[in-house]
Amino acid sequence: MADKVICVTSGKGGVGKSTITGNLATALAAKGYKVVAIDADIGLRNLDLILGLENRIVYDIVHVAEGVCPVEKALVKDKRTKNLHLLPAAQTKDKNAISPEDLVNIVESLREKFDFIFIDSPAGIEEGFKTAVTPADTILVVANPEMASIRDADRVTGLCETMGKPEPKLIVNRLDPKKVAKGDMLDAEDVVQILGLELIGIVPEDKNMVSYINRGEPAVLFEESIAGKALRNVAERLLGKEVPFLNLEYNEGFFEKLKKLFGGD
């Protein structure tokens, strides 16, 4: 598979990179693919929490880079989702503790053994970001439909181009259909038009997301989660399948329609 190594990045922090990485990795592993999720956010380890694996970490990616242990020994196997493995970030080291070459070497040593290798990038555009992006075949840029996030996504896209990487694909995360209907939030279409990237996912705001993360259980494992469903669809698209985007149109009530007709907010 050409798109085996997938880096999830965003520029801006807090837009849902780790949540999306954890969920996509889980969705593909649940379908039977061998998946490893690498947390490249050194010093701000979080992917372990999303996957509920924080208590099982012995070694981390910096140990691997420093030759303290082989990569296989550092991988945390997920017991719930077979085929899913986590290579955790170090929590105590600084964000430049691994170089692009270190990560390329680690990814190369995993490439033959896995169907998919996800890399959760740190926020920002410094060395840590460059390290995370360097080994990737495919880059997913996560943006919230919100000004600062879109601007930063554009910046990151420009940097990927400078690095000679393929054009990132776009995931619009935390879209609130009600706000879009009210004219108070950019629609996914607007974000696509502004950034000029290929859209691979629209993930709606899901009030239950916090509780899935609280429990360390990725939303994709739950039929009833709307965000989980959107993320399962992204996973299908990563497999090359054509899946229609969810209909996220907000159905206005009569009074809301009336108010809008008269130009009110």
Added chain:
Amino acid sequence: MGLWPFRKKSSKEIAKKRLQLVLKYDRAGLPPNAIEEVKNAILNALKDFPFIDASGVSIYVPNEDSEKIEIEIPVKN
């Protein structure tokens, strides 16, 4: 869309316009006042030509996909 022409622009439309302009500057690596400076330089140069209506000179980005800026220089009747 509301029925009334004086309907306030939605924050979504404003955000889109602002982002399109800011990204144009970001992508070109221009400082935020670059166009303003170009405009001032042109106005200065036009001062020597009395048949030009300097107050009507406008500089704008014609549309979001355009790579160029346009200048309108009105001539006095």
